[in-house]
Amino acid sequence: MSAVLLAGCSSAGSSASGSTIARADAPPGIRLVLEHRPAPLTETIQVFVCAVPFPTSDPLYGDLQLRLDLDPTTIAAQMQRHVSLYYRALSNGAYRPDFVAGETLTMTTEETHDQCVEDAVDASSPEAAAVLVVANAENLATGPGGWGRPGTPCAATFCSAASTRRAVYVGASDFHPDNGAVPLLDLIEHEIGHTLDLPHSGDTSATYDSVLDVMSNSAAPRDVQPERKNAQDTIAVNRVALGWIPDDDVAVAGPAGGTYMLSPSAGPTGRRVVFVPLGDLMFLTVEYLAGTGFDAFLPSGGIAVHRIDESPTVCEMPVAGACVGIDRQQLTVGSTPPHRDLLATAGASWTVEGWRITLVRAATASMDTVQVEVVPTDG
Ligand SMILES: [Zn+2]
The missing domain is CATH 3.40.390 (Collagenase (Catalytic Domain))
Structure with missing residues (x-):
């Protein structure tokens, strides 16, 4: 079991103080991802x-x-x-x-x-x-x-x-x-x-048209970098499911949301994703893709948002009433297909599923963390 996330905890020296709830109190859909079998070393x-x-x-x-x-x-x-x-x-x-x-x-x-x-x-x-x-x-x-x-x-x-x-x-x-x-x-x-056990991401058609995830259009980097052999990076929810982002570096937003500091989700340390509960088996993920490394083909780094749905209606064979692992539905939301343009300018925001996600402070040359506000629109 992971350490309990303290309500209101924030990165040292920052003004970010987004509300968080303890893992034990997180909805079952989020716990299913946190408790997924990790990839072997x-x-x-x-x-x-x-x-x-x-x-x-x-x-x-x-x-x-x-x-x-x-x-x-x-x-x-x-x-x-x-x-x-x-x-x-x-x-x-x-x-x-x-x-x-x-x-x-x-x-x-x-x-x-x-x-x-x-x-x-x-x-x-x-x-x-x-x-x-x-x-x-x-x-x-x-x-x-x-x-x-x-x-x-x-x-x-x-x-x-x-x-x-x-x-x-x-x-x-x-x-x-x-x-x-x-x-x-x-x-x-x-x-x-x-x-x-990773599912596709992107849209619900057979084209999986997101450029943001190896589990979507994996050939997308080649459109920009013709000599590319490798796929792009992957998204935070997959890293959490496979144990590549430890539970302690996942914030589960409380009902009021707040402002959060995020390190690059592909990086090795720091808080790397905010999970926003939408219901028992549905939640948003908010992460910062730095646009470097395997993602250097992106025009810039920025915030990406996905809607994760494990409702029994999204797959053919639910297990214990949920679509888990490879059967999760992971929709890329906020951005416009093929999702090349992320939330990259300070002050820009998307409204998704009753939540407004705003990039408060972009990364700078000296600091690769970003500050993002995630609040309910009726709050
Ligand atoms: Zn596939």
């Missing part, structure tokens, strides 16, 4: 290649004829060198996946990629917590480039991929030689997020 992800025959009856590939010469050992080394470092940076060192080579599995003409993934899971080593399966054929452009699943919940310290069926599948497109020596990485980084 380390784990092994085993890499398999599915060799797709031509022709194949799997409609995912249609009549596409390209077959790449992919090798699990080479891919595991690429992932170790780039995706592992991405997640280490994203988590400030709290999540360090290791990639090891599995084998190449040859599909029969009648087999589908889904069966190949199951074969890979069955063939995975007892030490592997998840598998990454790459087909040597491109998926048809009309469908998604891949998927990721957390598998069945793991109640122990470690569960093998063979027991949970935790897996990522991607087609060959990101490994096309036209991409250079390093494949495109953002889709795999996105799908690994799903294996950690």
Whole structure:
């Protein structure tokens, strides 16, 4: 259990004194996120290649004829060198996946990629917590480039991929030689997020059109930085769920709200997010994205707001009356799609769900914290 947040506590020397409520008194939807299973410090992800025959009856590939010469050992080394470092940076060192080579599995003409993934899971080593399966054929452009699943919940310290069926599948497109020596990485980084039980963010359409989160439009940074391989950063609610922001650095706003100091949500220390209860299973998150590091493609840093909804109506299979983990709905609100422009000018505000969120003081060269007022509009 975390320390109790003291009402009215504030950063030393600041005038910020937003009201907070203790974790034990927070609505159940907020507690579900605070109590989510943290990501492990380390784990092994085993890499398999599915060799797709031509022709194949799997409609995912249609009549596409390209077959790449992919090798699990080479891919595991690429992932170790780039995706592992991405997640280490994203988590400030709290999540360090290791990639090891599995084998190449040859599909029969009648087999589908889904069966190949199951074969890979069955063939995975007892030490592997998840598998990454790459087909040597491109998926048809009309469908998604891949998927990721957390598998069945793991109640122990470690569960093998063979027991949970935790897996990522991607087609060959990101490994096309036209991409250079390093494949495109953002889709795999996105799908690994799903294996950690992270949901999409953005809107409710299939496009997930926010540029602010690896779990939304992960390719968005490439629109600004054509040489980009990695995805952007992620949003505070995901960091809290995975234990990358400790509970003590989360403020749960009281009914009157107030003014809060916020450190960058991607940073290693300080208060990094305000949760604003909207009901038992719904709340807003208010965070400061600094627009640096993986987010350097943004025009500027600023405040981002998301509406998190775990109501049983937002997913197909609620657990104990709530949509948790990968089934949470996370809408990017306040800003206009694709959410490139954040609340960045002192005095600017958004009104969302009966709350007014105002940037009181922007970050300066000498201080990277911001001051934000979060108050009910009828208060
Ligand atoms: Zn996804």
